[in-house]
Structure formats: structure tokens, C-alpha cells
Amino acid sequence: MTVRLFNTMSRKIEEFKPLVEGKVGFYSCGPTVYHYTHIGNLRSFIQNDILKRMLIENGYEVTHVMNITDVGHLTSDADSGEDKMEKGAARDNKSVFEVAKFYTDAFLKDFNDLNLIRPKHMPKATDYIQEQIDLIQQLEARGYTYKIEDDGIYYDTSKFPGYGKLTGGSLSGDRAGARVEFNNKKRNPTDFALWKFSPKNEKRQMEWDSPWGVGFPGWHTECCAMSMKLLGNHFDIHSGGEDLSRIHHNNEIAQSEPLVGAPWVNYWLHISFLIDKSGEKMSKSKGEFLGMDALRSRGFDPMAYRYLVLLSHFQAQLAFSWDALDAAATGYKNIVKRVAALLKEKSTAPVNETDFDLWHDKILGSVSDNMKTAEALVYIQEMLKSSEINTSTKLKLFEFIDKLLGLQFIDRAQKLVALESESAPTELQTLAEERIKAKNDKNWALADKIRNKIDEAGWTVIDTAQGSKLVKKV
Ligand SMILES: [Zn+2]
Known part of the structure; x- marks a missing residue:
């Protein structure tokens, strides 16, 4: 190419x-x-x-x-x-x-x-x-x-x-x-x-x-x-x-x-530079020192920062803010969740090579053309949403995307799948049952309090038709 x-x-x-x-x-x-x-x-x-x-x-x-x-x-x-x-x-x-x-x-x-x-x-x-x-x-x-x-x-x-x-x-x-x-x-x-x-x-x-x-x-x-x-x-x-x-x-x-x-x-x-909201170059000397530790201590996956960087073109200045990073982290996680869903399908259908080549070339073509990573990310979203591409082909494309963009989508999706199948500690399960009881008693304040407690322990309560489910947060 x-x-x-x-x-x-x-x-x-x-x-x-x-x-x-x-x-x-x-x-x-x-x-x-x-x-x-x-x-x-x-x-x-x-x-x-x-x-x-x-x-x-x-x-x-x-x-x-x-x-x-x-x-x-x-x-x-x-x-x-x-x-x-x-x-x-x-x-x-x-x-x-x-x-x-x-x-x-x-x-x-x-x-x-x-x-x-x-x-x-x-x-x-x-x-x-x-x-x-x-x-x-x-x-x-x-x-x-x-x-x-x-x-x-x-x-x-x-x-x-x-x-x-x-x-x-x-x-x-x-x-x-x-x-x-x-x-x-x-x-x-x-x-x-x-x-x-x-x-x-x-x-x-x-x-x-x-x-x-x-x-x-x-x-x-x-x-x-x-x-x-x-x-x-x-x-x-x-x-x-x-x-x-x-x-x-x-x-x-x-x-x-x-x-x-x-x-x-x-x-x-x-x-180009990373700039702050006022348009000034961000550097070591101004305000809080922004290294990876500052991101890690706020719970951001380093991949969220990588994703934020790839949303902009290397020749354009990139305005950094915690909100922008937060939005990038959400965008990144949404893709990971979709890849996790593909993994869970355990599809055995063969890869469609014609579809693979078409999307491979679109994505590689964007990055080869003066490193248009943001355009490549748009193609990735389109590919994910398409109902015409089968699961095996999508997953093979993600293996290629991870090599090209280094965003570790498959790794994070595999971790997510593993976490979802992990069962919560007994004390949290007891709390979840107490929350259901509180809800049945219409004691919303207590139910919320228990939900926050579970949340602080790193788990999320999801209410389903079959009852409540505990899912570990990523
Ligand atoms: Zn030099």
C-alpha cells in the first residue's frame, strides 16, 4: 500500500x-x-x-x-x-x-x-x-x-x-x-x-x-x-x-x-503539542504534573489515553482536559464491550476473506495516508455496526487492528469476559439480597446506600428480569 x-x-x-x-x-x-x-x-x-x-x-x-x-x-x-x-x-x-x-x-x-x-x-x-x-x-x-x-x-x-x-x-x-x-x-x-x-x-x-x-x-x-x-x-x-x-x-x-x-x-x-483549555502548550513546569501516574491514580486505563491521542491527527494540536479523557475512555470501553460480545458468541463460521480484505485495506489505507488514525477509528465503528460482516471476520479484523493501532481491544475484551464470569464474594451477594429486600419494602434510600457500598467494592449491580446480578467493574 x-x-x-x-x-x-x-x-x-x-x-x-x-x-x-x-x-x-x-x-x-x-x-x-x-x-x-x-x-x-x-x-x-x-x-x-x-x-x-x-x-x-x-x-x-x-x-x-x-x-x-x-x-x-x-x-x-x-x-x-x-x-x-x-x-x-x-x-x-x-x-x-x-x-x-x-x-x-x-x-x-x-x-x-x-x-x-x-x-x-x-x-x-x-x-x-x-x-x-x-x-x-x-x-x-x-x-x-x-x-x-x-x-x-x-x-x-x-x-x-x-x-x-x-x-x-x-x-x-x-x-x-x-x-x-x-x-x-x-x-x-x-x-x-x-x-x-x-x-x-x-x-x-x-x-x-x-x-x-x-x-x-x-x-x-x-x-x-x-x-x-x-x-x-x-x-x-x-x-x-x-x-x-x-x-x-x-x-x-x-x-x-x-x-x-x-x-x-x-x-x-x-x-504537535498537547495543549490545555486556554490553548497553551502543556508542559512539566505548569500546575499539577501530568504524567501517567496522574491518569492511573484517577483510574484511567492507559489505553484510554492512547485512544484519545489517536482521535486527533498528529499535525493538529490536541486539547487535553479530564472531560476529554473521560469521553475517550467511554468510547474506548464501548468498543471493548462490543468485542467482548463478539468473543462470547463463540462463532465457528469461517472468516469471509473478501470482507476482511475490504475493511483491512480501508483501515490500513487511512493510517498509511499521513497517519489518519481518526478516520481509521471511524471505519472501525462502521465495521463493528455492520450486520453484513460475520463475527469471525470482525474478530480477525480486530487482531489486525490491535497490531496496527496497539489499542489492545482483544486483550481488554478477554479480561472483561473473564470478569463477567467471576462470581462476587459472599458478603457482596448477601448485600445484593438485602438490597432486593429493601427495594421490595420500598426503602429506596437503603437500597441506594447498599448499591453505593457494592459500587465502592468494585462491583456493579445490574437488575434483570431474573433478579439482580453482580458484575465486576473494569
Ligand atoms: Zn534529538
Whole structure:
């Protein structure tokens, strides 16, 4: 099936053509492990996962690399200010290495809960210090670098004529004005640090020897060094959140193309922000921290968040609210209930291959066409409602849908079926009988009180013609 993607570089939707027939080299920028991962960032990881699954379903062998930034990464794209990792260590009263390990593990738990396929490689920046030094030396040999005394080695963006081409326009004006920490020793406002020297008066926990002195690499360098080491000098797709395009990715291109020629990467994908009701980007710094724990503690299935993300297009901003998540959770559960009903039918009719192919192609076609996941979800609803498709075919389609969208419909439906057949503890059954008695006595207040008690215990009372039934809540 034809795959079409919006390429940030060309600013249009293009047909995807891999460098090597049948294979895809894919790099996505990973987390900085100094804190829990915000659901806004997780949106980006979910969309990367959809991209990968869609390519796999189209028959491609995908080599996915996602880095773990466990060093440096200053508080913004600027080259001065506090170091996120060292700051996280001071806050948590841990060593930088402990902080990195703790938040990497937390990130991987979120990754699993959201059913994201693990990348083939997840390189840590601290394991690739030598590769980063090599890359800086190559740039130095070609005259792209200069040194600022007591500060670091910088990239001279005026030496690279294509600087800023990913996002277009001049980057120098807005950047210089916007950054209070602007370092006036730089030759150009857009120049960035390749290697930072450790401050003389302070001992950093993470620092390394280099040809220029003890210090640590700049953030933009790691993605170039690791992607080229693991995917080769040229690869197919590079993705990340939209906040990375203007500076981080333009800087990655500036470091790579002088060494390997253009284009370094063929397709650039950027996933839009998660925004709050007022239209502002949701981030770590504002209000209650919204990580997966905030969702879990409110009883949301991580799949509800995945479903919410897939209801929107990756290029459109997604407004998050608890109401929106609640609605997505209900929509998700409704599909699960319908799949559970299909499972309970235990149909033995054969799969109708013509129907299967028709709906398979509709659904895969939507996602292959610039990742229109919301359209695919509409087709799924239509398919479910259709009385012309038999149960076996629907269930086989759901096996495919779970591979493509990773929404675990069948898994949750199987759990639901198992829960429904589970019988309630005796004390709850006694309560249910007392409730029937209260109802017969027209003691509605008591009946309601008992219902709430059962509800709090995680069960629902359903009144049927045959009497009341207890069903475990999902
Ligand atoms: Zn990156």
C-alpha cells in the first residue's frame, strides 16, 4: 500500500520511498530522564509507535532508534543556565546516575503501559561520548567550530549556508531577542555549544576528558552521533515533537550535512503539542504534573489515553482536559464491550476473506495516508455496526487492528469476559439480597446506600428480569 507522509522539510505530503527497498531506518528523539515523562511528550511517542506499526503492516522491516538523554541538556535550547540532569539530582537528593536510572525505568513503565513497541536500539548519550567527540573533531577539521574561553566549543552557523532550512526563514532575529541568557561572545546568535567546559569552581558529577578539556557534550550532538552510528550516514525518517524542529533539528542538520552531504535524512515528522483549555502548550513546569501516574491514580486505563491521542491527527494540536479523557475512555470501553460480545458468541463460521480484505485495506489505507488514525477509528465503528460482516471476520479484523493501532481491544475484551464470569464474594451477594429486600419494602434510600457500598467494592449491580446480578467493574 502507498505510504504518504507530511515532510516538514518540503512542507508537503510526499509518497514515502525508502533508501533501501523494504527497509526503513527511523530515528526519534527520546526523553531527557531527569523527571517523569509528561503526557504531552507521551503523545509524541504514541504517534511514533503508530508510524512504526503502520510501516510494519505495510511490509517494511523497521530499524527504530530512540535515544535516552542522560547527560547535560541545559534547561532550554540556550547554551547556558542550569543543567536538567544535575538539577534533577539536587532536587531528588540522588546522584545524577541514580536519577537517570530511576526516570529511565519510570519512562519504560509508561512505554509498556501504553503498549509502545520497544525501539531496536535505545542508546544512552553517556554511552556515546567518544562518538560525539569524534563528530565534533570532524567539524573542527572542516572549520565549522570555534572556542569561547572558559565556556566551550561552538558551532559557527554562518559557515553552513543551509542553516535553518528545516523550518525556513531566518532564525537569528527571533532567537537572539527571545533568549535572556544570550551569550554575547558567540559569533552569531544561532551558534550553539558542541562541547561545554566544566565550570572551574564547581565539580560536576558527569564530565569527561576531551581534546578541548574536561566537560560534557551539547545536547544537539548526541542525536547526530548516535543515529549515524546505528543507522548509517543517511537514513529515512527522523521524528520528534514540534518543539524540537526549529532549533534542535536544524542544529542536527547543521552538524550532519557538512560531513555526509545533503539530504542527511529524507523525511522529517513533527508531532504537535498537547495543549490545555486556554490553548497553551502543556508542559512539566505548569500546575499539577501530568504524567501517567496522574491518569492511573484517577483510574484511567492507559489505553484510554492512547485512544484519545489517536482521535486527533498528529499535525493538529490536541486539547487535553479530564472531560476529554473521560469521553475517550467511554468510547474506548464501548468498543471493548462490543468485542467482548463478539468473543462470547463463540462463532465457528469461517472468516469471509473478501470482507476482511475490504475493511483491512480501508483501515490500513487511512493510517498509511499521513497517519489518519481518526478516520481509521471511524471505519472501525462502521465495521463493528455492520450486520453484513460475520463475527469471525470482525474478530480477525480486530487482531489486525490491535497490531496496527496497539489499542489492545482483544486483550481488554478477554479480561472483561473473564470478569463477567467471576462470581462476587459472599458478603457482596448477601448485600445484593438485602438490597432486593429493601427495594421490595420500598426503602429506596437503603437500597441506594447498599448499591453505593457494592459500587465502592468494585462491583456493579445490574437488575434483570431474573433478579439482580453482580458484575465486576473494569
Ligand atoms: Zn534529538
